[in-house]
Amino acid sequence: MTQTSLFTADARTTKRNRAEKRFKAYGLTAISIGVFMLVYLLYTILSSGLGAFFQTRVTMDIPLVQEEIIKAEKGLLKTKAYKKIIANALYAELAEAGIETTMKEKELLGIISGRAPAELRSFVQENPDQIGTTVEFKLLAGSFIDGYMKGRVVRENAERSKNYSIAQLDLVDQMQKAGILKKGFNLAFITGNDASESSPEAAGFGPAILGSLAMMIVVAGCAVTLGVAASIFLEEFAPQNRFTDIIEVNISNLAAVPSIVFGILGLSVFINYLGPISGDDWIKNNSAFVGGMVLTLMTLPTVIIATRASLKAVPPSIRDAALGLGASKLQTVFHHVLPLAAPGILTGSIIGLAQALGESAPLLLIGLVLAQGASAPDSIAEFFAGPNTAMPAQIYQWSTRADPAFYERAWGGIIILLVFLLTMNILAVILRRRFERRW
Amino acid sequence: MSFVKMSSSAIAMLALSATTLSARDQVSIAGSSTVLPYASIVAEAFGENTDFPTPVVESGGSSAGLKRFCEGVGENTIDIANSSRKIKASEVEICAQAGVTDIIEVRIGYDGIVFASQIDGPAFTAFEPIDIYKALGANQVVDGQIVGNTSSTWSDVNPDLPNAEIAAFIPGTKHGTREVFEDKVLLAGCEEAGALDVFLANAEGATDKDKHNAAEKQCIAVRTDGKSVDIDGDYTETLASINANPNGIGVFGLAFYENNTDVLKTATVSGIEANTDTIASGEYPVSRPLYFYMKKAHLAVIPGLQLFADFFISDDLAGPDGPLAEYGLVSDPELAATQEAVSTGQTLK
Structure with a gap:
C-alpha cells in the first residue's frame, strides 16, 4: 500500500479532474459558438435592414395651378402630366437655392421617385380646396439616389449603369448641401403599401x-x-x-x-x-x-x-x-x-x-x-x-x-x-x- | 373560465363577421416571372390613374400561370395569365375543355436573354450559339459518332474562350425563358455544328416528323453532370449562384441585368451586344416576345379589365418612352396593331 495524502491528488483523481475541466471547456466552446452566431446574425440583420427605416426625400414648393390640373386629368396616364408639374417646380426650387443646372427634364426627374406624381395627384384629389395655392411637398427620391445617400450606390459604377449618372450624383450633393434633399425616418415603410419593381423606395410592409x-x-x-x-x-x-x-x-x-x-x-x-x-x-x-x-x-x-x-x-x-x-x-x-x-x-x-x-x-x-x-x-x-x-x-x-x-x-x-x-x-x-x- | 369565454367569443365574432364579400372588383393576374415586373408596374400605375383598385399580381412561371388560367371561367379564376412564350396548342385544348374558349392574346413587347458573369471574373465577352451547345449539350458528335459531353473547360470548346471551368446556371423547365434558350441557342448551335444531321440520320421514328422531333430533343438535352445547373427560382437565385462562383455564367433577362450592372457583365452573342436597339431590330439573336392572355368572357364581369388591357399596351406605358421601356422592356414596333386588336377583342382562333 502506498502512502496517500488527501492534499496531493493521485493519478486517477487528476485524470478525473482533467476530464471535468475538458468537459467544461467543450460546453463553453459550444455556448460561445452559439452566442457568436447570434451576435453575427443580429449584426447582419440590423446593419442590412435599418436603412429601410430611413428614406431620402426632396423638399419643394409646388404651385397647384387649376388649369394645369384640369389638363392633367384629361389624359389616360394622368401621372405623366403631374410629372411635368414636379419637374418645373424642381427647376424653380433649384434656381431659388442658387444651384445652376443644365440638366434635361428626364434626367432631372430621375432624381425623384416614379411614385412622386401619384403622391402629388392623390394630394390634389383629396384636398381640392388647396388648388390655386402653393404647397410644400416632401417627395420621395428615386431608389438609386436613396442608395447613394445610404452608401449602397457608388460613383464608380455610374458610367456602367443606365439608372443614374455622375451629373445626377453631383446635383444630389449640391441639393443636400442646400438642404433640399434630406434623409429622414420613414414611417411609410411600416404602414405603407407594397410598390412595384420600379419603385422600391415606396415599398411598405x-x-x-x-x-x-x-x-x-x-x-x-x-x-x-x-x-x-x-x-x-x-x-x-x-x-x-x-x-x-x-x-x-x-x-x-x-x-x-x-x-x-x-x-x-x-x-x-x-x-x-x-x-x-x-x-x-x-x-x-x-x-x-x-x-x-x-x-x-x-x-x-x-x-x-x-x-x-x-x-x-x-x-x-x-x-x-x-x-x-x-x-x-x-x-x-x-x-x-x-x-x-x-x-x-x-x-x-x-x-x-x-x-x-x-x-x-x-x-x-x-x-x-x-x-x-x-x-x-x-x-x-x-x-x-x-x-x-x-x-x-x-x-x-x-x-x-x-x-x-x-x-x-x-x-x-x-x-x-x-x-x-x-x-x-x-x-x-x-x-x-x-x-x-x-x- | 374567463379564458374559455374569451376564446368562444372570438369564435362568435368571427362567425358574425362572416358576411359575404361583394363580387370581385380587382383584376387578378398570375404567371411568368419575366413579365411580372412589367405587370406590377402597370398594375401600380393603373391603381394610381384610375378609380379601380390595384390589380392583384402573382408570380409562378409561364406554365404555372397558364395552367391556372385554363382552370375555368368564373370569379374565382384568374383573368390574365402572363407568359414569356406563346400559348401551346395543347394548352389551348386544355383551356377549351374547361370552358375557356375565347382567349385574347396580347403581345406587350420583347425581352432579350443575356449571358452574364461576374464583372471581374474570367473574360467571357463573346459567345456563339455553337459554343454554348458544345459546352452544355448532353449529346455531342465526334467523328460521326454520337458521344456524351466530356468538355470540362470553355477553352476545350473553343480555344478563344477563357480557360475556365464550365459552370452554367440556366432557367429550369417551368420557365418560358428555358424554351427560348433551347430554341435559339442550343438548337441553333446544334445545327451549326452539324450535329442535328447526324442525330437525324440515327433517329428512330415512324414518320419524318417523329424523326425530326427525336433529333431536336437530342439537340436540346442539357448535360446532367453538374456543369449545367437548372435554376427553378427567380433570377436572384441565379445571381446568388454567380456571386458564389467566379467561373459561373448565368442566363438572365435584359431587364434584370440592367438593374445589376454593378456586379454583372454580359457577353455578345454572335458578335451582337444585347441592348434595346439590337433586340428591337431583331439583330440580337436571343430575344423573345412577351405576352399576356386574357379571358374574353371576363371582360363584361370584372370591372376595369378592358381598361387595364388597353392601359397596359398604351403608348404612354408600353411605348418606347414609357416606364416599361425604362425598366428594360423592348417595346414592340407593331404596338398600334396590338392596341387595335385588344380594343376590338380579337380572340385566338
Missing part, C-alpha cells in the same frame, strides 16, 4: 402586417379553443384505453410534421375541395382566413401538448379536494383545474402563435404571396378574405426582385417580424413568471 394579424386572429380563435377543448377531454374525461393511446401518439407525431405538408393539405382540403362545395367567398386563394385555418392545423398539436402538460402539472389533491366537497367532475375542471393551468396554457398558445407567425412554406402553396395588389382593407370581410399577404411571404417576395434596394427592404421586414416575435415571447415569459404556481 403595411399589408403584410395586417395580413399576418388577420391570420393570427383566426389561429388564436380556432387553435386555442379546439386545442384546449381537446386536451381537457383527453386529460380529464377520456378513459385510458388503446384508442386514446393511439390518438395521443398521433398528436405527438403531428407536431413533428413539416409545415409544407399542412400547406398541401390546406390547398387540397380547403381551396380545392371545400371552396367549390361551400361556394363561400372566404375559402379561396389568397384569403387570410384559409391561411389562418392552415396555420391552425399546424399550431394545434403544439397547443394540445402544452395544455395537457399544464393540466397534468395541477396536483391530483386539488381535484380530490373538489370532488370530496361534492363538486361534479365538470365543476372540478372548470372551477379549479383550468384556472390553475391557465398560465401554462396561455404560454403554450403564445409560443404556438409565434411559430405560426414566422411560417411561410404553407402560405406559398395557398397563394398568400402576392407580387402586387395587397392594400389596406376597407371592410372586415376584406380584412379576412381579400387578397392578402403575410410578413414572411412579403420578405420572400422582396428578396426575389431585381433592384438591390429591395434587398434592404427584405432585411427591414425581418426586423419588424423579429420585433413581433420578441414581443410575443417576452409576453409568454412574463405571464409564466407572474402567474405560474409551483406545487
Whole structure:
C-alpha cells in the first residue's frame, strides 16, 4: 500500500479532474459558438435592414395651378402630366437655392421617385380646396439616389449603369448641401403599401402586417379553443384505453410534421375541395382566413401538448379536494383545474402563435404571396378574405426582385417580424413568471 | 373560465363577421416571372390613374400561370395569365375543355436573354450559339459518332474562350425563358455544328416528323453532370449562384441585368451586344416576345379589365418612352396593331 495524502491528488483523481475541466471547456466552446452566431446574425440583420427605416426625400414648393390640373386629368396616364408639374417646380426650387443646372427634364426627374406624381395627384384629389395655392411637398427620391445617400450606390459604377449618372450624383450633393434633399425616418415603410419593381423606395410592409394579424386572429380563435377543448377531454374525461393511446401518439407525431405538408393539405382540403362545395367567398386563394385555418392545423398539436402538460402539472389533491366537497367532475375542471393551468396554457398558445407567425412554406402553396395588389382593407370581410399577404411571404417576395434596394427592404421586414416575435415571447415569459404556481 | 369565454367569443365574432364579400372588383393576374415586373408596374400605375383598385399580381412561371388560367371561367379564376412564350396548342385544348374558349392574346413587347458573369471574373465577352451547345449539350458528335459531353473547360470548346471551368446556371423547365434558350441557342448551335444531321440520320421514328422531333430533343438535352445547373427560382437565385462562383455564367433577362450592372457583365452573342436597339431590330439573336392572355368572357364581369388591357399596351406605358421601356422592356414596333386588336377583342382562333 502506498502512502496517500488527501492534499496531493493521485493519478486517477487528476485524470478525473482533467476530464471535468475538458468537459467544461467543450460546453463553453459550444455556448460561445452559439452566442457568436447570434451576435453575427443580429449584426447582419440590423446593419442590412435599418436603412429601410430611413428614406431620402426632396423638399419643394409646388404651385397647384387649376388649369394645369384640369389638363392633367384629361389624359389616360394622368401621372405623366403631374410629372411635368414636379419637374418645373424642381427647376424653380433649384434656381431659388442658387444651384445652376443644365440638366434635361428626364434626367432631372430621375432624381425623384416614379411614385412622386401619384403622391402629388392623390394630394390634389383629396384636398381640392388647396388648388390655386402653393404647397410644400416632401417627395420621395428615386431608389438609386436613396442608395447613394445610404452608401449602397457608388460613383464608380455610374458610367456602367443606365439608372443614374455622375451629373445626377453631383446635383444630389449640391441639393443636400442646400438642404433640399434630406434623409429622414420613414414611417411609410411600416404602414405603407407594397410598390412595384420600379419603385422600391415606396415599398411598405403595411399589408403584410395586417395580413399576418388577420391570420393570427383566426389561429388564436380556432387553435386555442379546439386545442384546449381537446386536451381537457383527453386529460380529464377520456378513459385510458388503446384508442386514446393511439390518438395521443398521433398528436405527438403531428407536431413533428413539416409545415409544407399542412400547406398541401390546406390547398387540397380547403381551396380545392371545400371552396367549390361551400361556394363561400372566404375559402379561396389568397384569403387570410384559409391561411389562418392552415396555420391552425399546424399550431394545434403544439397547443394540445402544452395544455395537457399544464393540466397534468395541477396536483391530483386539488381535484380530490373538489370532488370530496361534492363538486361534479365538470365543476372540478372548470372551477379549479383550468384556472390553475391557465398560465401554462396561455404560454403554450403564445409560443404556438409565434411559430405560426414566422411560417411561410404553407402560405406559398395557398397563394398568400402576392407580387402586387395587397392594400389596406376597407371592410372586415376584406380584412379576412381579400387578397392578402403575410410578413414572411412579403420578405420572400422582396428578396426575389431585381433592384438591390429591395434587398434592404427584405432585411427591414425581418426586423419588424423579429420585433413581433420578441414581443410575443417576452409576453409568454412574463405571464409564466407572474402567474405560474409551483406545487 | 374567463379564458374559455374569451376564446368562444372570438369564435362568435368571427362567425358574425362572416358576411359575404361583394363580387370581385380587382383584376387578378398570375404567371411568368419575366413579365411580372412589367405587370406590377402597370398594375401600380393603373391603381394610381384610375378609380379601380390595384390589380392583384402573382408570380409562378409561364406554365404555372397558364395552367391556372385554363382552370375555368368564373370569379374565382384568374383573368390574365402572363407568359414569356406563346400559348401551346395543347394548352389551348386544355383551356377549351374547361370552358375557356375565347382567349385574347396580347403581345406587350420583347425581352432579350443575356449571358452574364461576374464583372471581374474570367473574360467571357463573346459567345456563339455553337459554343454554348458544345459546352452544355448532353449529346455531342465526334467523328460521326454520337458521344456524351466530356468538355470540362470553355477553352476545350473553343480555344478563344477563357480557360475556365464550365459552370452554367440556366432557367429550369417551368420557365418560358428555358424554351427560348433551347430554341435559339442550343438548337441553333446544334445545327451549326452539324450535329442535328447526324442525330437525324440515327433517329428512330415512324414518320419524318417523329424523326425530326427525336433529333431536336437530342439537340436540346442539357448535360446532367453538374456543369449545367437548372435554376427553378427567380433570377436572384441565379445571381446568388454567380456571386458564389467566379467561373459561373448565368442566363438572365435584359431587364434584370440592367438593374445589376454593378456586379454583372454580359457577353455578345454572335458578335451582337444585347441592348434595346439590337433586340428591337431583331439583330440580337436571343430575344423573345412577351405576352399576356386574357379571358374574353371576363371582360363584361370584372370591372376595369378592358381598361387595364388597353392601359397596359398604351403608348404612354408600353411605348418606347414609357416606364416599361425604362425598366428594360423592348417595346414592340407593331404596338398600334396590338392596341387595335385588344380594343376590338380579337380572340385566338
